[in-house]
Amino acid sequence: MADKHPAKERSLLGHPMAKWGLFMGLLFVVWFAGWFAIARFADGKVGEALANLEQRGIEISCSDRDIVGFPFRMGIACSSVDVADDVHDYALNAGGLRSAAQIYSPRKNVVEIASPFSFTAQGQEVNATWNMMRVFIAQQGHGFDRLSLNWTDLKAQGLNGELESSAGALHLRPNPDAVSDLDVAGNWDDLVVNGDASLRASIAYDTVLKAAYETIIEQRKRPIDWLKDGGEINVRSLFIVLPDGGRLALSGPLKVSADGMLNGSVNFGLDDADALAKFVAEINPEFGPIVLGLGQGINMLGSETAFGERSIKAVTVNIEDGWTQIGPLKLGRIPPIF
Known part of the structure; x- marks a missing residue:
């Protein structure tokens, strides 16, 4: 078989x-x-x-x-x-x-x-720890099409101070309408400065840095050099929100002079000027009186103004060589940023 x-x-x-x-x-x-x-x-x-x-x-x-x-x-x-x-x-x-x-x-x-x-x-040191730090980058040529940074439980010390943030993000991309510009947006949740929990706040911002993508990313110049060369910042919206509801909002163009002084004409809105003045004075004592002056100006001259998707009572503040003014009311001088 x-x-x-x-x-x-x-x-x-x-x-x-x-x-x-x-x-x-x-x-x-x-x-x-x-x-x-x-x-x-x-x-x-x-x-x-x-x-x-x-x-x-x-x-x-x-x-x-x-x-x-x-x-x-x-x-x-x-x-x-x-x-x-x-x-x-x-x-x-x-x-x-x-x-x-x-x-x-x-x-x-x-x-x-x-x-x-x-x-x-330049002789300054910053040290930090975190629970999670994640970066997403979509590369394009020698630069990027999009770069995002996310973190949780961030703690940092340096530059004569310290801060903590429970979570936050930073997003960068070339501006779609002018690729030499850099879009910068982000948020800091539960930000605590210098360990004082009574000054806890959350910050969110959306800005355009003029010519910064070309200068800083492509030409690899230092950000401080971009500023000293007349860096221009168009603030679409910036919010500082305190736990008790105090809120500061800002929008408009700003330009930095060679000696570090600010110039521009921006919309300022705020609620609870006293709480906000205490918060910013902890960061820089020279800012406290300016915020209190803003509160007085807004009470007298303010009107409802849109900041991104929010509206808040605000006034237009003119800034010339650091000196701030609402109409005829002089507020004080913003110190140089470098």
């Missing part, structure tokens, strides 16, 4: 499910080998990029560097990160870094940064 087993084996191998399983197995092997081949290539490119940056005066150290994300993502992991930029004269250190990008979209990255963090520039 003829042996029927070979025929059965041929039949099994010819079964559609067997072919599908064989295909999936081969696909996995190819994907596995391809991912690690790309990872080795990417690691080499990272090394080349770091070497090129070092030649341009930017030294970046990524301790225990590894390419991670298998099987569907790819990114870089470092146990600690050190950056020294001789061009902009700053240095920073972070406790660790882990990035991830989809294989099919390598120019869109999510980066998680671990604390502690330190930043030193």
Whole structure:
């Protein structure tokens, strides 16, 4: 009698499910080998990029560097990160870094940064810790199409003060109507300055920095140099909100002179001037009397004004070389910002 087993084996191998399983197995092997081949290539490119940056005066150290994300993502992991930029004269250190990008979209990255963090520039140092710090960046050429930073439980010390924030965000992008400009928006929730919980506030802002994308991002000039060259800021809306309901709102264009003085004509609105004056005076004592003067001017001359999606009683404040004035009423002088 003829042996029927070979025929059965041929039949099994010819079964559609067997072919599908064989295909999936081969696909996995190819994907596995391809991912690690790309990872080795990417690691080499990272090394080349770091070497090129070092030649341009930017030294970046990524301790225990590894390419991670298998099987569907790819990114870089470092146990600690050190950056020294001789061009902009700053240095920073972070406790660790882990990035991830989809294989099919390598120019869109999510980066998680671990604390502690330190930043030193021109003899000033800032130190910070946080629970979560996550960055999303959509790269475009030598800059970015969008960059977002989110955090929770942030604590920072430096520049003669300290602050805490339960959560917050910072969003940057080239302005859609003028790509040389930089859109900057964000919020600080439950902000506490210098450890005084009685001065807790939340801040939200939406601004346009004129020519800042071209100057700071593309030409890599320092932000302070952009300001000293006559930096212009168009404030779409800025809110400071206190827990008891006190609120300050601002909108309008501002320009910085070479000596750090503000100039412009902006809308100011506020509720509970006394509480707001106490809050800003804790940050800078020279601001307290100005806020109280604003309160008096708004009571006499104010009208309902839109700030973003909100409306609040406000007045137009003219600022010339730091001196503030509502109509004929002089308020005081804003100190230079640098």
